[in-house]
Every structure is written in structure tokens, then in C-alpha cells.
Amino acid sequence: MNSNGAAAAHVSPDLSAERSNLDVPLIALWSVSPERKAQVIDDTTNGSIPRPLYYVLLLASGGIAAFGLLANSAAVVIGAMLVSPLMAPIFGIALALSRGDLHLLRNALVAEFGGVLLIIAFALLLGLLPFALEVTPEMLARTKPSLLDVFVAALAGLAGGLAMVDERTSPALPGVAIATSLTPPLATSGLSLAFGAFDGAWGAFLLFFANFLTILAVSAAIFILAGFVTRAEIGTRTDFLKRFSATGIGLLAVATILTRQLIVTIDDWRLNQAIVTTIEHAIADNPGARLARVIYDQDTDGSVNVLATVTTPRSFTPQKVEAIQHAIADSVNRPISLFVRCAITHDVAAAGSANLLPAVNLNGDFIAASVTPTVRLTEAAAQTLRELVSRRQNFELLDVQLVHLPIGPVIVATVSGARPPVPSQVKLAQERIRKRAGDETAILLVRATTTSDVTAKGRVLLGDAQFSPMTAADRALQDKVETRGKTALEQVQNTFVDSIDAAKHGDKWEVRAEVVSARVLQPADVGRVAKELTALAGAAVTLSVLTPNGLIIEARGFTTVQRSVEEALARELAARDLSERAAQSK
Known part of the structure; x- marks a missing residue:
């Protein structure tokens, strides 16, 4: 009896030690208090229960995201990210897989994927309404995921998981860090289905699924490394691998797909850079020409169709386009079909400005390009x-x-x-x-x-005569002066007046006539007509007669159009020089 008791007493400490070892965390890289662990587990469990309020929040988040995407408003999309509750079930799935908690796993899966279906269906319904008119850049940005999105999701999951287990960090951080990658892609998927863009819907859902798996894996790793999982809960290596096999296989499959997509994206970027660089180099010597936009499409045979929109003062010749096309083909080593859409523009600066061809640097400052x-x-x-x-x-x-x-x-x-x-x-x-x-x-x-500017009255010789406002009395006097001037000039033998204009400048009148004559009119003839018009107008009248060969006849003598313009220009320059000197002396 004593010996048996002694034996029992000898074995019990080993059994107790073994049981206590099973309750020890598998790994604990940093210290988390038992109270914090209990709170995190309790919050995660409660957040993974699919309650009606949870689905109401999902509908609100999905609606905000859908409207933000349709309105192409990044601010509204961010609002949807902040109210989305999709983060909590992911933590629930991660914690359940780590601890082998089937009840928690069931609730979290129902909450997560029930919410996924709800958001997609709600966005699909909104996309069928009349106000959903077109695809926006905010939507397009979420239809082509790449491996870079997985890296972003991993960092988001890391930030969210650490904020969850660390009591010194705000618990609001996970919602901000993680929901950003979940609700908008699901809303985009539903809207894409409404628009019949099934490839876009798949791409957006793939973005969500990649983010979901990545955040799930990172969160599970944080729970294990933070000591939330005991040796008993982790079970054997086989049990652990079974629980995470689906996650691992899914991550591998998604990473493979997104890696291929990333390779395609990099190839597209290189092709786009080669096309843009070649076109910009080719038009560098074309004054005023700027490359505004490049759109290209690759055929199945490897050839590329390029549409380049160029702002330019004049259209490119077919030979110029062909030369650019050959240059692009040599650069990318592919057959190229180039179409150039020329938008005719002119760069105009303020008078006296020396800043030509403005450009903007990274500081937002305008510089000379x-x-x-x-x-x-x-x-x-x-x-x-x-x-x-x-x-x-x-x-x-x-x-x-x-x-x-x-x-x-x-x-x-x-x-x-x-x-x-x-x-x-x-x-x-x-x-x-x-x-x-x-x-x-x-x-x-x-x-x-x-x-030649011609109106119903005749050729315009004085713009003020036909287009400046006049009083009724001045307009009536103008008609009399022009009629009398034409009659008087045509009294000269074989002289015909084609056009005549009379304009009032202050208290004086200027009259200009264009004549065709068998002989050259003399200044005396012009002076005689000017006196008649002065008497008629009751004010001084200056008369100039122009001939088709550029001769100007006035009462004071002969001159030419060229000499008259040169004299006027000389007077203008002299007056400007005098004004500048006066300004400098002040």
C-alpha cells in the first residue's frame, strides 16, 4: 500500500508537468498579458458572430463604396473602408485555425463569406440602376491586381494584427489598415457584373481574395508568435498542416496568378515607356508639339496598334508618322501600326514674356522646359x-x-x-x-x-467708318460725305470710285477712296474734292485716294502705301523711344 502510494506519488509530478507543458504557449516572442489575451480572444470571437447589425454595417459599407466608385471619389471610397466590419471575421478565421476552434471557424466563415456575397449582390443591384452610367478610374484601378497588392495586404495584416494584440496600440488601427483592401474590390466586382464586364469582376474579386488570404496567413502567424496558441491547441504537426493546407494552397495559387499578372504589367509598362520615349524624342524638334496621351492595344500575333494624341501647331505629314512608326518598331522589336491624332494648339505667352514652353517640376513650380x-x-x-x-x-x-x-x-x-x-x-x-x-x-x-474685307457697302478702307458706333446725325452726315465724295471724284474724266469710307475722328473727318482711272489723279483734283467735303461737313476733311498699284494721292502730294507705312512706323518708334526715356529719367 505504502509502496503503491509511493509509486503514485512518484508518477504524479511527471503527469502534472506534462499537462502543464501542454498549456504553455507554443511560441511567445513578446509578452502579452493574460488579461489582454482574454480580451483579444473575446473581441475576436464576438466580432466573428454573424449578427444582423454586422450585415447592416456591411450594406452601409458596400453602398458607400459603390457610390464612391461610381462617382470616382477616393474620399467616399475611404469612408467605406472605415466602416467596413470585414476585418473581424478574418481575425476570427485566423484564430480558429491556429487554435483548432471549429465553432469559431464556422461562425467566422459564415460571417466573412456571407458578407462577401452580400456586398457583391448589393453593388450589382446598384450598378443596374439608371445613375450608374460609366466605368470610372477608381473602378479600373481595382480590376487588375498584381503581386504588389499581396505585399501591401501582408503589411496591412501585420499592422492590424500587431495593433490587435498590443494593448498599447489603438484598436481602431486594424479597421483602417485592413478594410482598405477588402470592401472596394468587392463593390467593384458587383458593379463590373452589372456592366457585363466579367473579366473586370473576376479581377476585382481576385484582388479581394488575395488580400483575404494574405491577411489571414499573417494574422495567424501573429497569433502564434504572440503566444495566443498553446501546444495542446496547436496539436500535432499533421493537424496543424491540415488546418492551414487550404490557406497555403490558396496563397500559392493566387501568388502564381498575380506573379504572371505582375510580369504582364511590367512588360506593359516597359512597352508603354518605349513608345512614349520614342515619340517624345521624334517630335522634340517640332516646335509646339507635345505628346498628350498614348493608347495601345496588342494583337494576338504580337503586333501593336498605337494611338498617339499630340498637341501641335500643325498636322504631321504621313512621312513624319511613318518615320515615328519605324522608330517605335525598332525600339520594341515588334510590328507597329501608328495613328497620330493631331490636336491643333498654339502656345501663347503674355506680351514681353521670355518664358517659353512652360513645364512643372516635382515641387509644383513652373519652369522653362x-x-x-x-x-x-x-x-x-x-x-x-x-x-x-x-x-x-x-x-x-x-x-x-x-x-x-x-x-x-x-x-x-x-x-x-x-x-x-x-x-x-x-x-x-x-x-x-x-x-x-x-x-x-x-x-x-x-x-x-x-x-480683302468686303461688306454690302464695299471694300473696307476704314474700319471705323463701318464698325464704330455713330449718332444718327453723324451717320446721316457720313452718307452725304461719301456720296458727294464719290460723285466729285468721278467728275474727273475716266475715273471710277470702287469704294469710299468716311470716318469721324473728334471734330474732323477722314475720307479714303479707292479709284481706278485712265490717268493719274493730281493732288489738285484731290484738294478740290476735299474742300467741297469740308464745306459739306462743316468740319475739316482729310481725303486720301488709293490706286490699285499702291499710289496714294493727297492734297499735299503723292506717296506710296509702303512709304506711308514706313513713316508711320518711324513716328511710332520715335514716340515709344521718347516715352521710355522719360520713364527712365523718372
């Missing part, structure tokens, strides 16, 4: 000519091109107007272009096309 000398000279010429033409009536700048000749760079400017510019005007423009561009060898060649 780095351009080739050809582009800089052309842009400087275009801006200078726009400033000069804007001060001249009846002139329009149509085009500016740069041609390289043995003598040097020649700027060919095409303008239209009632008359060609005179040499002194071209010289002034050339000097200003050279100064702005810093190139003293640049030569300006103006290619002028003559236009």
Missing part, C-alpha cells in the same frame, strides 16, 4: 510675331516654321492682311526675334497673302 535650339528659336519667333501682329489691324499670323539653309536659320512666317508688310516692319520683327532668341544669324522671311 529644356528644348532644342530649333524649337527655342521657332517659339521665340512665334511669340515675337504674335506680339507685333496683335498691334496691327487687318493682320493675322497663320504659321511659323524654321528652315535651315546654308546661310543660316530662316524663319518663314506666313501672314495674311489687307496688304503685305513693308521691309521696315520685317526688319523690326527680325531684330526683336534675334534679341529674344539670342541668335544674331536668324533671318526672317515673311510670306504674305493679301485679303
